[in-house]
Amino acid sequence: MIIQKSTNPRISNFDPENFSFGNMFIDHMIICEYENGKWGDVKLMPYGPLPFSPAMMGVNYGQACFEGMKAYKDKDGQVFIFRPEKNFARINKSANRLAMPEVTEEIFLGGLKALVDLDRDWIPYGEGNSLYIRPLIFATEEALKARIANKFMFAIVATPAKSYYSEPVAVKISDYYSRAANGGVGSAKAAGNYAASFYPTKLANEEGYEQIIWTDDSTHEYFEESGTMNVFVRINDTIYTPPTSEKILDGVTRDSFIQLAKRRGIDIQIEPISVKKVIEAHKNGTLKEVWGVGTAVVTTVFKAIGYQGERLDLPQLPLEESFALTLQKDLVDIQTNVAEDPFGWRVLVEKNILENA
Amino acid sequence: MIIQKSTNPRISNFDPENFSFGNMFIDHMIICEYENGKWGDVKLMPYGPLPFSPAMMGVNYGQACFEGMKAYKDKDGQVFIFRPEKNFARINKSANRLAMPEVTEEIFLGGLKALVDLDRDWIPYGEGNSLYIRPLIFATEEALKARIANKFMFAIVATPAKSYYSEPVAVKISDYYSRAANGGVGSAKAAGNYAASFYPTKLANEEGYEQIIWTDDSTHEYFEESGTMNVFVRINDTIYTPPTSEKILDGVTRDSFIQLAKRRGIDIQIEPISVKKVIEAHKNGTLKEVWGVGTAVVTTVFKAIGYQGERLDLPQLPLEESFALTLQKDLVDIQTNVAEDPFGWRVLVEKNILENA
Ligand SMILES: Cc1ncc(COP(=O)(O)O)c(C=O)c1O
Ligand SMILES: Cc1ncc(COP(=O)(O)O)c(C=O)c1O
Numbered sequence: 001m002i003i004q005k006s007t008n009p010r011i012s013n014f015d016p017e018n019f020s021f022g023n024m025f026i027d028h029m030i031i032c033e034y035e036n037g038k039w040g041d042v043k044l045m046p047y048g049p050l051p052f053s054p055a056m057m058g059v060n061y062g063q064a065c066f067e068g069m070k071a072y073k074d075k076d077g078q079v080f081i082f083r084p085e086k087n088f089a090r091i092n093k094s095a096n097r098l099a100m101p102e103v104t105e106e107i108f109l110g111g112l113k114a115l116v117d118l119d120r121d122w123i124p125y126g127e128g129n130s131l132y133i134r135p136l137i138f139a140t141e142e143a144l145k146a147r148i149a150n151k152f153m154f155a156i157v158a159t160p161a162k163s164y165y166s167e168p169v170a171v172k173i174s175d176y177y178s179r180a181a182n183g184g185v186g187s188a189k190a191a192g193n194y195a196a197s198f199y200p201t202k203l204a205n206e207e208g209y210e211q212i213i214w215t216d217d218s219t220h221e222y223f224e225e226s227g228t229m230n231v232f233v234r235i236n237d238t239i240y241t242p243p244t245s246e247k248i249l250d251g252v253t254r255d256s257f258i259q260l261a262k263r264r265g266i267d268i269q270i271e272p273i274s275v276k277k278v279i280e281a282h283k284n285g286t287l288k289e290v291w292g293v294g295t296a297v298v299t300t301v302f303k304a305i306g307y308q309g310e311r312l313d314l315p316q317l318p319l320e321e322s323f324a325l326t327l328q329k330d331l332v333d334i335q336t337n338v339a340e341d342p343f344g345w346r347v348l349v350e351k352n353i354l355e356n357a
Numbered sequence: 358m359i360i361q362k363s364t365n366p367r368i369s370n371f372d373p374e375n376f377s378f379g380n381m382f383i384d385h386m387i388i389c390e391y392e393n394g395k396w397g398d399v400k401l402m403p404y405g406p407l408p409f410s411p412a413m414m415g416v417n418y419g420q421a422c423f424e425g426m427k428a429y430k431d432k433d434g435q436v437f438i439f440r441p442e443k444n445f446a447r448i449n450k451s452a453n454r455l456a457m458p459e460v461t462e463e464i465f466l467g468g469l470k471a472l473v474d475l476d477r478d479w480i481p482y483g484e485g486n487s488l489y490i491r492p493l494i495f496a497t498e499e500a501l502k503a504r505i506a507n508k509f510m511f512a513i514v515a516t517p518a519k520s521y522y523s524e525p526v527a528v529k530i531s532d533y534y535s536r537a538a539n540g541g542v543g544s545a546k547a548a549g550n551y552a553a554s555f556y557p558t559k560l561a562n563e564e565g566y567e568q569i570i571w572t573d574d575s576t577h578e579y580f581e582e583s584g585t586m587n588v589f590v591r592i593n594d595t596i597y598t599p600p601t602s603e604k605i606l607d608g609v610t611r612d613s614f615i616q617l618a619k620r621r622g623i624d625i626q627i628e629p630i631s632v633k634k635v636i637e638a639h640k641n642g643t644l645k646e647v648w649g650v651g652t653a654v655v656t657t658v659f660k661a662i663g664y665q666g667e668r669l670d671l672p673q674l675p676l677e678e679s680f681a682l683t684l685q686k687d688l689v690d691i692q693t694n695v696a697e698d699p700f701g702w703r704v705l706v707e708k709n710i711l712e713n714a
Contacts, residue, residue, distance in 0.1 A: 021501075021502070022500045022501045022502040023498075023499060023500045023501075023502075025410075025412060025499070029411065031411070047410075048408075048410065049408030049409055049410045050408070050409065050410070050411065051405075051406030051407070051408060051409075052406055052407065052408075052409045053382075053404075053405065053406045053407070053514070054386065054388070054407065054493060054495075054510065054512035054514055055382060055491065055514045058416050059415050059416060059421050059493070059495045059548065060421070060423055060491070060493060060548060060551075061548055061551035061552050061555075062419040062421065062547070062548030062549035062550070062551060062552040062553075063551075063552040063555065064416050064417070064419065064552070066417055068501075096556070097556055098552045098553070098555065098556065099552075099555035099556040099559055132501060134412065134417070134501050136411060136416070136417060138411075138416045139552075141380075142380060142382070143379045143380040144378075144379045144380075144425075144489060144491050144514070144516050145378070145379040145380075146551045146554075146585050147555070148555045148559065153411065155411035157410070157411055157412045157501070159501050174540070176540050177540040177541075178538045178539060178540040178541055179538070179541075180538060180541075181535045181536070181537060181538035181539075181541060181574040182535060182538075182574040182575065183531070183533050183534040183535040183557075183574055184534075184535055184536075184537075184538060184553060184574065185549075185552075185553045190419070190549060190552065190553065191416065191417060191418055191419030191548075191549060191552075192419035192542075192547060192548060192549010192550065192552060192553065193419070193549065194417075194418035194419060194420075194503045195418050195419040195420040195421070195455045195456075195496075195542075195547065195548075195549060196419075196455070196541060196542045196547065196549065197503075198418075198420065198455065198456035198504065198505045199453070199454055199455065199456040200540075202456055202505065217538040217539040217540055217541065217574065217575070218539065218574070218575040228503050
């Protein structure tokens with residue numbers, strides 16, 4: 001690893017009590033370049049702009065994929081990354097689908113730990129606070145040909161993140177727009193999937209819904225995901241979530257929720273969820289909860305569902321009665337080292353990794 | 358317009374007899390930045406890298422779209438751009454679907470003409486040679502939030518292009534992968550659409566096919582496009598091409614071919630093309646020609662079609678008998694000022710635009 005520490009660190013300007021998520025970056029970043037069929041050295045260097053041409057293929061042809069993961073600090077100042085091996089596996093799955101080179105464990109996990117260790121002071125203490133970490137791979141070759149690029153960059157950037165707590169939101173079941181095609185890239189964290197969702201989401205916002213529940217593009221009869229989260233539905237005391245597929249992202253939070261529900265003995269069924277079933281359950285009063293899960297907010301509870309012009313309100317259950325909130329707490333307690341971790345999900349970030357290497 | 362001419366032009370190193378397409382850029386580029394809800398000044402400046410962070414949203418979330426167009430030089434050295442108002446309209450259509458700001462005519466067409474005029478010496482003389490021009494809009498804001506960006510860049514870069522002539526290719530009818538979803542972004546020139554096609558195309562290459570004929574993702578029973586081209590099928594003496602839709606790009610070359618076919622009195626039907634109809638026509642000997650059209654190569658004739666493991670060979674017709682080659686010639690003759698232009702498609706690039714402004 002090539003190390004170039006910042007001579008002008010910005011951490012002294014960072015106020016953990018008062019910052020905005022997503023546009024304040026930690027002092028360093030990881031960079032690794034791919035050329036002539038192989039990855040070069042991993043570089044740990046000051047965060048900042050690099051020279052890129054507007055002809056860069058990552059921008060022109062969207063050959064780019066990313067990950068989103070978090071590091072948490074416990075009350076003793078120990079730092080843990082949550083299930084990083086899942087994100088490592090997934091970025092390579094995404095890279096494959098987009099015809100990009102896979103990264104090695106050394107590049108991804110080695111770079112990740114060194115970066116988080118060096119900039120550990122950027123991780124705010126306190127419940128729900130964390131460091132949001134963004135690994136990405138993108139095509140850097142300058143060429144105006146719609147073909148697989150020859151040059152790529154792997155990078156890791158990160159930003160401090162505040163409490164996972166988010167207000168319940170209203171969501172609209174999509175009956176026109178969709179985020180994934182059969183035989184498409186829905187199960188990859190492909191850059192282009194996100195841009196494609198912005199306009200439909202803006203239209204939903206204008207109708208009073210914060211997010212969209214995406215449905216299959218052929219019939220719009222089955223739930224896929226919600227916003228950038230996997231979706232869960234509780235009818236009576238059974239939880240349902242759609243199986244992952246080439247159209248549905250295999251979320252780390254989703255997988256964790258499933259395991260946590262099983263541990264509690266909650267009945268959880270991994271099967272397609274039809275819109276009809278959800279609407280009927282709402283009508284007959286058995287629809288108890290609907291929620292989304294993902295790294296960024298852990299859980300977003302839905303307070304209302306819009307479907308074909310109707311707005312169906314959902315009960316707001318207190319923690320003791322809510323599966324969504326109970327499982328969220330189970331998860332956050334493991335993530336933040338408040339509870340035991342029988343699953344082995346937490347990965348401790350050793351101190352002074354660079355010095356001891 | 359802010360003008361900064363290159364102090365170190367590379368044109369003297371440019372050998373119009375010997376260059377490779379797509380990675381040699383003309384001396385200048387156009388840049389215009391969007392911030393605080395409005396576009397700034399158009400800048401004409403030396404082509405080269407700009408400072409961008411790996412956290413830039415255009416790369417992370419694929420909020421990026423582009424155009425592809427050509428300028429041709431006639432034997433007297435006059436330079437013409439082909440139907441630029443179509444690309445201007447289409448980039449704004451793409452921008453809309455991706456929740457990006459539209460550009461004005463002044464930015465797009467004004468920037469385009471000034472750039473092509475200034476670097477007109479980069480346009481090679483000779484049949485089929487041209488300048489390939491790439492306008493694009495992409496999100497430049499540095500933020501790790503999957504939402505519409507607040508900062509964008511419009512840019513125009515360009516590269517000299519060689520003869521449009523391309524060898525006939527074998528294409529595979531897709532029965533699994535697809536490029537567009539219902540309610541998706543297929544009709545936009547969205548960056549992410551291209552990356553999504555690379556892996557399926559690579560698999561097709563490995564089976565001996567140069568390109569894919571994309572079919573609808575729900576049933577794979579209808580033709581959509583071919584590679585990055587619109588597709589035409591000739592059965593007996595009738596030409597068929599699918600209607601444009603939210604899944605099919607409204608190609609400038611496609612539109613030109615339709616008008617040219619009509620002018621020649623050729624029967625042309627704009628209607629869905631079923632795979633079944635094409636296979637049957639091949640069986641009974643009425644399938645005469647299948648070809649793709651687009652700005653880059655104008656026409657690519659297909660010599661074979663792969664479908665579910667079978668390879669169906671197509672006759673190779675000489676120019677006099679081929680609708681594909683006849684219409685291609687009609688088009689190229691107009692583009693290069695060899696023939697009259699009753700449609701008003703050619704737009705002359707005046708000389709010394711900057712001096713006369
Ligand atoms: C489309 C989509 N679905 C689901 C998720 C949830 O995945 P994870 O739990 O791994 O964050 C994400 C990422 O956050 C996503 O982008
Ligand atoms: C997906 C796709 N289809 C069709 C075309 C053809 O469009 P045009 O004739 O405007 O170049 C293009 C662009 O070249 C394209 O990218």
